[in-house]
Amino acid sequence: MQQALQIKEVSHVYVTEKEASLAIEKISLDIAAGEFVSLVGPSGCGKTTLLSIMAGLIPPTAGQVTLAGSPINGPHRGIGYMLQQDYLFPWRTIWRNATLGPELRKGVDTSAHFAYVQHLLQEMGLSHVRHLYPRQLSGGMRQRVALVRTLATKPDVLLLDEPFSALDYQTRLQLEDLVFETIRSRQKTAVLVTHDISEAIAMSDRVIILNANPGTIRREVVIPPLIRQTLPFHAREQAGFHELFHTIWQEFEAMKTERSRGESL
Ligand SMILES: Nc1ncnc2c1ncn2[C@@H]1O[C@H](COP(=O)(O)OP(=O)(O)OP(=O)(O)O)[C@@H](O)[C@H]1O
Numbered sequence: 001m002q003q004a005l006q007i008k009e010v011s012h013v014y015v016t017e018k019e020a021s022l023a024i025e026k027i028s029l030d031i032a033a034g035e036f037v038s039l040v041g042p043s044g045c046g047k048t049t050l051l052s053i054m055a056g057l058i059p060p061t062a063g064q065v066t067l068a069g070s071p072i073n074g075p076h077r078g079i080g081y082m083l084q085q086d087y088l089f090p091w092r093t094i095w096r097n098a099t100l101g102p103e104l105r106k107g108v109d110t111s112a113h114f115a116y117v118q119h120l121l122q123e124m125g126l127s128h129v130r131h132l133y134p135r136q137l138s139g140g141m142r143q144r145v146a147l148v149r150t151l152a153t154k155p156d157v158l159l160l161d162e163p164f165s166a167l168d169y170q171t172r173l174q175l176e177d178l179v180f181e182t183i184r185s186r187q188k189t190a191v192l193v194t195h196d197i198s199e200a201i202a203m204s205d206r207v208i209i210l211n212a213n214p215g216t217i218r219r220e221v222v223i224p225p226l227i228r229q230t231l232p233f234h235a236r237e238q239a240g241f242h243e244l245f246h247t248i249w250q251e252f253e254a255m256k257t258e259r260s261r262g263e264s265l
Pocket residue numbers: 014015016021023041042043044045046047048049050
């Protein structure tokens with residue numbers, strides 16, 4: 001399978017006035033084109049740091065990330081991201097927020113892009129709100145606009161940093177299905193950071209569990225096709241789902257025990 005993202009021995013040290021702290025250490029991970037990978041782990045284990053390095057938003061202290069063989073040294077047009085907050089501009093209409101990506105890129109065929117955004121808005125059930133402002137929309141609708149804006153630039157890879165966590169449970173489940181289907185039908189590569197173990201299992205091909213202090217890969221759990229082939233909502237009802245949940249949960253419990261043992265030494 002063709003490699004989309006290759007993470008090679010990536011480490012990151014945050015340096016503040018007071019101290020230097022190693023957030024992640026020598027993380028290596030190959031993600032195939034079209035694969036959906038989730039990163040889970042205790043708070044502070046470096047999930048967002050790793051995703052930010054993949055996005056080219058922060059340079060790694062050591063190691064390298066490549067996209068289809070080319071090093072990522074800054075924001076890259078092949079990579080789009082969607083965050084917990086929608087970061088829509090309140091003074092722009094939904095249409096002008098959704099078309100922001102193409103607008104910022106020079107030399108782009110604007111009419112083709114506008115037609116694509118129009119198509120995406122329709123697909124996400126947002127055509128009727130294109131003239132409204134973000135404050136006039138629900139949280140779920142705003143995240144759908146954020147998804148349209150991310151897809152509008154046609155990235156190969158989508159990095160998703162807890163994009164559903166600010167939403168109510170029902171909206172969250174609906175949006176999980178929508179994002180999953182959107183990514184699957186376009187055969188995009190995706191990396192999701194989440195605190196929600198069942199969300200990670202329901203959406204991914206692989207779940208990567210990270211250790212904390214510093215962040216390293218602890219374990220990788222491959223999701224079987226039976227779960228993989230259904231929408232996330234129904235994936236939760238498939239045989240084997242609860243066993244996988246239990247496996248990952250046990251790793252979290254083990255990390256908690258190891259932490260408290262370490263603290264009492
Ligand atoms: N800008 C920064 N300056 C200094 N330290 C930072 C900075 N950002 C993150 N850290 C530290 O790096 C470590 C990893 O943080 P990161 O946010 O990547 O973890 P996370 O797994 O995404 O956490 P959470 O699950 O709570 O969102 C933490 O110890 C955090 O305190």
